[in-house]
Amino acid sequence: MSSHTNNPPEADSDSINFYDPAVAAHPQPVFRRLRDRCPVRKPIPGVAVCLSRYEDVLFALRHPEIFSAVMPAGLIGNVRPLIPLNVDPPEQTKYRKFLDPLFSNKKMLAMEKGVREIASNIVDRFADDDGCEFNTAFAIPYPSTVFLQLMGLPADDLDHFLSLKNAIIRPDAEDPEEQAKIRNESGEKIYAYFNKYLDEIEKSPRDDLLSLFVTAEVGGERMNREEILDICYLFLLGGLDTVTSTLGCMVSYLAQHPDRRQALVDDPALIPSAIEEMLRWETPVIQVVRTVVQDYTIGGVELKKGDPVTLVLGSANTDDEQFPNADEVDFERMPNKHIAFGSGPHRCLGSHLSRLELRVALEEFHRRIPEYTIKPGETPVYSHAIREVTYLPLQFGKGQK
Amino acid sequence: MPGGGGKIEHDRDACVGHGRCYVLAPDVFDEDERGHGVLKLASVPAELQDQARAAAENCPEDAISFQPDDAT
Ligand code: HEM
Numbered sequence: 524m525s526s527h528t529n530n531p532p533e534a535d536s537d538s539i540n541f542y543d544p545a546v547a548a549h550p551q552p553v554f555r556r557l558r559d560r561c562p563v564r565k566p567i568p569g570v571a572v573c574l575s576r577y578e579d580v581l582f583a584l585r586h587p588e589i590f591s592a593v594m595p596a597g598l599i600g601n602v603r604p605l606i607p608l609n610v611d612p613p614e615q616t617k618y619r620k621f622l623d624p625l626f627s628n629k630k631m632l633a634m635e636k637g638v639r640e641i642a643s644n645i646v647d648r649f650a651d652d653d654g655c656e657f658n659t660a661f662a663i664p665y666p667s668t669v670f671l672q673l674m675g676l677p678a679d680d681l682d683h684f685l686s687l688k689n690a691i692i693r694p695d696a697e698d699p700e701e702q703a704k705i706r707n708e709s710g711e712k713i714y715a716y717f718n719k720y721l722d723e724i725e726k727s728p729r730d731d732l733l734s735l736f737v738t739a740e741v742g743g744e745r746m747n748r749e750e751i752l753d754i755c756y757l758f759l760l761g762g763l764d765t766v767t768s769t770l771g772c773m774v775s776y777l778a779q780h781p782d783r784r785q786a787l788v789d790d791p792a793l794i795p796s797a798i799e800e801m802l803r804w805e806t807p808v809i810q811v812v813r814t815v816v817q818d819y820t821i822g823g824v825e826l827k828k829g830d831p832v833t834l835v836l837g838s839a840n841t842d843d844e845q846f847p848n849a850d851e852v853d854f855e856r857m858p859n860k861h862i863a864f865g866s867g868p869h870r871c872l873g874s875h876l877s878r879l880e881l882r883v884a885l886e887e888f889h890r891r892i893p894e895y896t897i898k899p900g901e902t903p904v905y906s907h908a909i910r911e912v913t914y915l916p917l918q919f920g921k922g923q924k
Numbered sequence: 925m926p927g928g929g930g931k932i933e934h935d936r937d938a939c940v941g942h943g944r945c946y947v948l949a950p951d952v953f954d955e956d957e958r959g960h961g962v963l964k965l966a967s968v969p970a971e972l973q974d975q976a977r978a979a980a981e982n983c984p985e986d987a988i989s990f991q992p993d994d995a996t
């Protein structure tokens with residue numbers, strides 16, 4: 524890696540900054556640099572080791588006994604570790620055995636009619652306009668509305684619900700201490716919000732997901748209140764913005780590639796495989812984190828117990844070693860073993876729900892608005908962390924309406 | 925391509941329920957209660973070879989292996 528010293532800082536993979544909005548907009552070439560120069564970025568004090576090749580990322584995801592997902596609480600306003608994300612097998616398996624059936628492909632498909640109604644109602648609000656800002660108009664309210672319904676929470680809670688999670692994900696402050704304070708305050712409100720409903724449900728269980736959490740046996744006994752809260756907290760932070768950002772990335776891509784958009788409008792049966800390919804190419808959850816729990820050498824780099832590690836899913840998903848012509852977006856790509864939903868024991872619990880939400884959204888949006896482009900003179904704005912398109916101005920039709 | 929069948933195996937310990945198999949190969953795989961794949965048949969007839977291959981090639985956990993009879 525001696526070549527590093529000769530590189531200008533911005534080309535040096537050690538200084539790649541995923542938090543740069545320009546990188547967030549077009550991360551794929553940056554991923555390539557990362558893979559080519561140092562597939563495993565070496566430990567630098569205070570900076571996570573970075574795995575960027577498909578093979579290495581996959582290995583880490585599948586080996587929690589070396590790369591543990593256990594994290595201390597407190598980083599996102601939580602007072603305890605999140606369940607099941609910050610728990611490793613075998614304990615994590617107990618929770619997944621309970622949760623998996625509730626989020627299975629079959630269960631999710633059974634909700635399709637209701638999800639379609641939600642999508643269609645939201646599209647109704649702007650379908651006759653000249654255009655919309657896609658994020659505010661659709662990508663934000665849609666998954667949250669679906670989620671409230673799924674959990675059995677009142678639809679009227681939407682705004683409150685959104686403000687709680689936004690304070691955690693985008694605290695309105697520059698100073699890290701101030702940010703932590705905002706997060707912790709909002710965290711308390713989140714626990715209080717769920718506690719209120721859980722108190723009600725304990726008195727009179729209903730026919731919804733939260734009631735199941737209260738009454739079901741997990742690993743032979745009922746979950747206590749803290750376990751239930753730790754699951755709900757993760758749902759709120761993991762199940763909403765992920766879908767919002769994925770939808771934004773996809774619609775932004777389609778708005779900028781009219782031939783691809785037209786292909787989906789002409790043949791909606793192509794949508795499922797197009798979704799898989801856009802999940803691969805856009806990989807909205809760019810990276811996940813782990814901690815090394817036993818000394819291990821990967822890609823010639825020695826990792827020590829305690830090293831923090833970043834697994835760059837976006838880079839794994841654009842690795843030519845795994846995906847021939849990885850830079851080509853092919854809606855019929857086959858095979859396509861992308862890991863946008865992770866791999867191994869922590870495979871996204873919401874992957875079936877997400878696939879349903881994404882398919883229905885594209886179907887309903889295209890049914891009403893088959894033609895759209897980026898509004899002339901404007902540019903979509905991407906943000907970091909998860910690749911959200913925070914500003915996505917669309918113009919509908921070919922100009923006339 | 926010659927239309928032979930083949931043998932398919934599913935490693936239940938490696939499977940984590942991505943569900944690519946029963947979506948891409950609905951005649952070869954079923955979905956269990958947890959959303960994990962379950963084989964419908966051990967020996968794949970010729971007309972399902974493409975499905976079986978698609979399942980094996982798209983499983984992100986490499987939990988499926990498919991051996992076509994006419995592997996030459
Ligand atoms: C397209 C949208 C989504 C994407 C791209 C996505 C991505 C991911 C990824 C990459 C992981 C693995 C994290 C890791 O290994 O550290 C994950 C885990 C998880 N996701 Fe999603 N997710 C999405 C939507 C959802 C939704 C809608 C839910 C709703 C319930 C959800 C719930 C979860 C949970 C509970 C976990 C933790 C699973 C575990 O640790 O066992 N996700 N997601």
Ligand code: SF4
Nearest residue numbers: 939942943945961983
């Ligand atoms: S695709 Fe693989 S991991 Fe997913 S359900 Fe099928 S066998 Fe299991």
